[in-house]
Amino acid sequence: DADVTQTPRNRITKTGKRIMLECSQTKGHDRMYWYRQDPGLGLRLIYYSFDVKDINKGEISDGYSVSRQAQAKFSLSLESAIPNQTALYFCATSDLVSTNSYNEQFFGPGTRLTVL
Amino acid sequence: RKEVEQDPGPFNVPEGATVAFNCTYSNSASQSFFWYRQDCRKEPKLLMSVYSSGNEDGRFTAQLNRASQYISLLIRDSKLSDSATYLCVVKTDSNYQLIWGAGTKLIIKP
Numbered sequence: 001d002a003d004v005t006q007t008p009r010n011r012i013t014k015t016g017k018r019i020m021l022e023c024s025q026t027k028g029h030d031r032m033y034w035y036r037q038d039p040g041l042g043l044r045l046i047y048y049s050f051d052v053k054d055i056n057k058g059e060i061s062d063g064y065s066v067s068r069q070a071q072a073k074f075s076l077s078l079e080s081a082i083p084n085q086t087a088l089y090f091c092a093t094s095d096l097v098s099t100n101s102y103n104e105q106f107f108g109p110g111t112r113l114t115v116l
Numbered sequence: 117r118k119e120v121e122q123d124p125g126p127f128n129v130p131e132g133a134t135v136a137f138n139c140t141y142s143n144s145a146s147q148s149f150f151w152y153r154q155d156c157r158k159e160p161k162l163l164m165s166v167y168s169s170g171n172e173d174g175r176f177t178a179q180l181n182r183a184s185q186y187i188s189l190l191i192r193d194s195k196l197s198d199s200a201t202y203l204c205v206v207k208t209d210s211n212y213q214l215i216w217g218a219g220t221k222l223i224i225k226p
Contacts, residue, residue, distance in 0.1 A: 042120060042203070042216030043160070058213070090159060105214070107159035 003027045006108035014116050019078040021111050023091030031094045032074040036087040081115040119215045120206050126221040136190045137220045139204030148207035149187045153200045199224045
């Protein structure tokens with residue numbers, strides 16, 4: 001079984017609709033992240049969470065919100081979807097790190113979202 | 117200017133050849149560097165970290181040039197299975213956030 005799972009894997013929706021993307025992990029990691037990937041651009045960070053009570057905005061948080069329901073679950077919501085939010089969305093996890101070190105990020109399989 | 121820049125390719129390379137690609141970064145205070153691999157329509161996976169002294173993992177060699185602010189990835193004896201997009205990733209500060217390049221697409225041909 002995959003360590004990081006995302007649902008749904010594909011979603012087509014209309015402008016103005018509310019959408020929730022869900023992420024679950026069995027790796028026991030404290031840190032979770034939401035990224036979006038667009039053609040010709042690198043992954044861009046939307047939100048990240050260091051633990052259940054710690055949520056932080058990333059580079060492109062406008063138009064998105066998140067909820068960390070438990071250590072293992074991190075959901076991304078688009079309150080009112082718009083076409084330029086069409087992208088591939090990835091959830092990722094990593095283990096706790098000290099300030100000046102880094103641990104590998106493990107990604108879910110991605111959710112392909114299309115907003116018409 | 118993008119913070120992390122890569123040649124998007126694609127690099128079309130015959131099987132068995134050696135291929136190298138670079139990635140440049142703009143923030144001289146960048147601390148850590150990585151190469152991730154992303155197969156078509158799949159998630160990124162860590163290929164290797166890049167150390168100041170350079171490092172090698174089998175057929176893969178990564179180098180860091182801080183003075184010129186670039187990192188490189190060399191793949192020797194390329195295999196068909198090396199076909200993928202290679203993402204350059206830079207950690208710029210103690211806030212841990214990663215900056216991702218757009219990736220270089222590599223196609224290995226028989």
